[in-house]
Amino acid sequence: MRDAITVAELNRYVNTLLESDSQLNPVLVKGELSGVKAYPSGHIYFTLKDSAAAVSCVLFRGYAGRLRFQPENGLKVIVTAKATVYDRDGRFQLLVMDMSADGLGALYLAFEQLKRRLEAEGLFDPAHKRRLPLLPRAIGVVTSPAGAVIRDIIQVLGRRYPNFRLQLIPVPVQGEGAAEAIAAAIRRFNALGSVDVLIVGRGGGSLEDLWPFNEECVARAVYASQIPVISAVGHETDFTICDFAADVRAPTPSAAAELAMPVRAEQETRISQLRDQLARALNRRLDQQKLRLEHLRQHRVFRQPLERLDRRRQDLDRLSDALRRAMGDQADRTGHRLSVLCGKLDALSPLKVLARGYGVVRSVPAGRTLLSTALIQPKDLVDVTLTDGTLRCEVQQITDWRISGDGSDESRA
Amino acid sequence: MDQMNHAPDEELLSLTYEQALAALEAVVAKLESGDVTLDESMQLFRKGTLLSRICADRLAAIERQITQLLEKEDGSVEEKPFAND
Numbered sequence: 045m046r047d048a049i050t051v052a053e054l055n056r057y058v059n060t061l062l063e064s065d066s067q068l069n070p071v072l073v074k075g076e077l078s079g080v081k082a083y084p085s086g087h088i089y090f091t092l093k094d095s096a097a098a099v100s101c102v103l104f105r106g107y108a109g110r111l112r113f114q115p116e117n118g119l120k121v122i123v124t125a126k127a128t129v130y131d132r133d134g135r136f137q138l139l140v141m142d143m144s145a146d147g148l149g150a151l152y153l154a155f156e157q158l159k160r161r162l163e164a165e166g167l168f169d170p171a172h173k174r175r176l177p178l179l180p181r182a183i184g185v186v187t188s189p190a191g192a193v194i195r196d197i198i199q200v201l202g203r204r205y206p207n208f209r210l211q212l213i214p215v216p217v218q219g220e221g222a223a224e225a226i227a228a229a230i231r232r233f234n235a236l237g238s239v240d241v242l243i244v245g246r247g248g249g250s251l252e253d254l255w256p257f258n259e260e261c262v263a264r265a266v267y268a269s270q271i272p273v274i275s276a277v278g279h280e281t282d283f284t285i286c287d288f289a290a291d292v293r294a295p296t297p298s299a300a301a302e303l304a305m306p307v308r309a310e311q312e313t314r315i316s317q318l319r320d321q322l323a324r325a326l327n328r329r330l331d332q333q334k335l336r337l338e339h340l341r342q343h344r345v346f347r348q349p350l351e352r353l354d355r356r357r358q359d360l361d362r363l364s365d366a367l368r369r370a371m372g373d374q375a376d377r378t379g380h381r382l383s384v385l386c387g388k389l390d391a392l393s394p395l396k397v398l399a400r401g402y403g404v405v406r407s408v409p410a411g412r413t414l415l416s417t418a419l420i421q422p423k424d425l426v427d428v429t430l431t432d433g434t435l436r437c438e439v440q441q442i443t444d445w446r447i448s449g450d451g452s453d454e455s456r457a
Numbered sequence: 458m459d460q461m462n463h464a465p466d467e468e469l470l471s472l473t474y475e476q477a478l479a480a481l482e483a484v485v486a487k488l489e490s491g492d493v494t495l496d497e498s499m500q501l502f503r504k505g506t507l508l509s510r511i512c513a514d515r516l517a518a519i520e521r522q523i524t525q526l527l528e529k530e531d532g533s534v535e536e537k538p539f540a541n542d
Binding site for chain 1: 473481491499506512513515516517522524528536539
């Protein structure tokens, strides 16, 4: 007997088996929805059943968000799912990844299968989608030349933009060869490069009628188009492979025309708004500058240029007064001293001495003031200066007052 | 956008409607930001005026024309007026 395994190991093992079975991973199962329960987490739980059997299913939030309809009890659906065993209770359940309404038969299944394949290939990748031009110089249309679609498109375009340009490549939009013609028309527009945006579409009809737009060749032509493609097939509720591959899906041909062309009047309004904004912005800028200039002009320096000068002048006056005062004091003090000195000088003046009867005796011609008789001989000339003039005199006799050895005077003659 | 601000007028003339409109919006935004010298303001205004004229020209330049492209037997394409009534 083999060793016993744990329950967890059992469930894990069964899951491994289920995962490795290509028939179950993924598996398409059709049935009726019952016990649908949506949780706040976003996950949806339900049972898929038919008259004889039932299976638990869970639709996780990430997948639930992509559904184009709300799961409801009693709805017949086809789910795309992965078969698993829930670890916690060992219950067999389907992890549902996609769900579509059943009742459309094999065609719908084919649609689902092609959709899945092309999606996996990246044909519906949002990153690949091109932006529509704001103003196409010309619009290309791939549809039937007869019927309401092209008429609606022309009408709507004319309303929005009276002078639009449109090129139509007429194609059959249902029946044998329609898909190939549609794909060829898309490639032709790309080869010509004459339009900036493409509208590919047809009016409403049965799934069979819409079928050309579910063909792979159309999806590939749309995907490969360098010109942005608006897909407008059938009514709002109809989805086609072409819609998924297109850059933009329009619910109706009229809506496609609205997406393709702006309203001219709105654009003109926008431009004139911008023009106004431009002028306003510049004026505001100029006003700011003016204000700044005005502000500077208001500054005291500019308003009263002389005021500053006057104040400086006043300063100067005050300083010169002070200077003058200081100088005056100094002068007074100096003057007083001078008069004192002059008085002294006057007292010492030789003229004063002469006025008292003295005379100054100078030798002739040397003019040396004589302080002694020693250098003078009788007959020498001398000048005697008195207070009011000079006498030239000849020395007749010299009496020497110096004390001689015998105490007697000595006279020379 | 700064590059576009300094682009010579000839370069602006080759812009599509959408590009000219985007450039005009950028010029207006820049001028409104006030983060420019007076000289630059005058430049921006001049450029914006030119761009708005280019936009208006682009809007008016399209001529109404509705045609269909028909493939001839030799494989060439013929453009004919299309009337849908």
